Amino acid sequence: MKLKYIIGVGNGGCNIVNNIAGELSFKKILIKNNLDIDTINADYSSSYIICSLGGDFGSNAIVKIVEKLKKLNSTTEVIVTTPLLFEGKHRIKLAKDAIEILNSLSVKVNVIDNNKLLTDTDSSMSMADSFGIIDNQIKEIIKNA
Numbered sequence: 063m064k065l066k067y068i069i070g071v072g073n074g075g076c077n078i079v080n081n082i083a084g085e086l087s088f089k090k091i092l093i094k095n096n097l098d099i100d101t102i103n104a105d106y107s108s109s110y111i112i113c114s115l116g117g118d119f120g121s122n123a124i125v126k127i128v129e130k131l132k133k134l135n136s137t138t139e140v141i142v143t144t145p146l147l148f149e150g151k152h153r154i155k156l157a158k159d160a161i162e163i164l165n166s167l168s169v170k171v172n173v174i175d176n177n178k179l180l181t182d183t184d185s186s187m188s189m190a191d192s193f194g195i196i197d198n199q200i201k202e203i204i205k206n207a
């Protein structure tokens with residue numbers, strides 16, 4: 063079934079959505095703070111929810127958003143990326159905990175491991191190019207759904 067919205071959560075998630083939305087025919091919703099979470103309503107219940115996990119905001123917000131949308135009887139699918147190992151223990155734990163909770167919410171969760179994805183790529187690649195590869199992979203998941 064074709065979903066209608068793509069919801070970006072946190073700084074990374076919103077960047078990803080801004081980067082890929084132009085090529086996809088979805089309405090985009092950007093969630094950057096708690097007030098934005100309050101605006102989520104039944105209209106958004108057919109959505110992809112995208113977050114680059116590891117940040118304090120997005121890693122917690124995505125759980126709240128999925129719980130809220132589930133109560134609204136929604137058809138949602140989650141796409142998250144995991145932090146790079148050098149980003150440190152705190153971010154990795156936030157991401158791991160979020161994935162564990164998401165997996166318990168009976169929603170489809172696509173996890174993209176940035177480490178795996180970037181292993182094969184040139185280590186001199188710029189941050190922007192690395193993000194480009196990840197963003198592209200997310201776009202393909204949505205296109206091929």
Ligand SMILES: Nc1nc2c(ncn2[C@@H]2O[C@H](COP(=O)(O)OP(=O)(O)O)[C@@H](O)[C@H]2O)c(=O)[nH]1
Nearest residue numbers: 072073074077078114117118119120121193196
């Ligand atoms: N794939 C991808 N990741 C991004 C992009 N911009 C930022 N990120 C990552 O998103 C994560 C978000 O972390 P942070 O800014 O703390 O987010 P927040 O606290 O959840 O709002 C960081 O680890 C960034 O590396 C992007 O354009 N594409």
Ligand SMILES: [Mg+2]
Nearest residue numbers: 073117118119
């Ligand atoms: Mg942050």
